[in-house]
Amino acid sequence: MTLYKLIILSIAPSLFIALYIYFRDKFEKEPLHLLLKTFVWGILISSIVVPIEYFLMAYGSISASSRLSFIVFEAFIVAGLTEEYFKRLVALRVAFDTPHFNQPFDGIVYSVFSAVGFAAIENVAYVYQAFQASYDAAVSVLVLRGVMAVPAHAMFGIIMGYYLGFAKFAPEIRSYWYFKASLVIPMLLHGIYDFVLMLNVYGALAIVGVYEVLLFAYCLRLIKRSQEISRLYF
Numbered sequence: 001m002t003l004y005k006l007i008i009l010s011i012a013p014s015l016f017i018a019l020y021i022y023f024r025d026k027f028e029k030e031p032l033h034l035l036l037k038t039f040v041w042g043i044l045i046s047s048i049v050v051p052i053e054y055f056l057m058a059y060g061s062i063s064a065s066s067r068l069s070f071i072v073f074e075a076f077i078v079a080g081l082t083e084e085y086f087k088r089l090v091a092l093r094v095a096f097d098t099p100h101f102n103q104p105f106d107g108i109v110y111s112v113f114s115a116v117g118f119a120a121i122e123n124v125a126y127v128y129q130a131f132q133a134s135y136d137a138a139v140s141v142l143v144l145r146g147v148m149a150v151p152a153h154a155m156f157g158i159i160m161g162y163y164l165g166f167a168k169f170a171p172e173i174r175s176y177w178y179f180k181a182s183l184v185i186p187m188l189l190h191g192i193y194d195f196v197l198m199l200n201v202y203g204a205l206a207i208v209g210v211y212e213v214l215l216f217a218y219c220l221r222l223i224k225r226s227q228e229i230s231r232l233y234f
């Protein structure tokens with residue numbers, strides 16, 4: 001298998017998840033041009049995220065008082081906060097204030113498209129880097145990230161979008177908290193995911209696997225609830 005095919009396959013999980021969310025939008029499909037724009041900006045925002053993460057990593061390596069404190073900083077701030085903030089920023093800038101964002105479920109749609117766009121380019125980068133070492137290493141990264149990292153990004157996007165949807169349509173007194181939750185909760189969940197992996201303890205992958213199963217069940221509940229409430233807007 002050539003590098004070209006590996007790159008195509010590394011993008012495939014993001015496209016599959018994007019299609020899944022697109023077809024779960026039961027009441028009014030979002031315009032394809034806006035979905036594509038959100039997806040592409042999810043990719044492009046990585047050009048801002050990566051330099052920021054490198055800067056924060058350098059800062060953390062100097063200021064951290066212990067290995068554990070550095071792992072916490074890297075998991076929750078470098079990865080969790082930085083990546084979720086900018087993925088959310090794409091959804092806010094591209095779609096949130098448009099007339100097409102007209103039901104709570106739209107928050108999930110646009111947040112996931114931003115998230116899987118980011119996950120796609122991140123996947124390509126990791127697979128390409130592994131390919132420089134060996135073909136087998138690239139395949140291993142492709143498979144592992146395809147079943148764990150990309151779905152994780154998507155699930156953080158679902159949770160983010162759930163709260164963004166309510167932030168736009170909830171009564172004013174509650175919308176502030178929904179708006180804050182749309183960043184804080186995905187950041188914390190992302191941080192927990194990375195923290196377990198970065199600890200590199202025995203059974204870390206199994207722990208993260210169980211964690212993702214629980215997240216998946218939670219996300220299905222949020223999707224169902226968002227769909228039920230979105231029905232009221234039609």
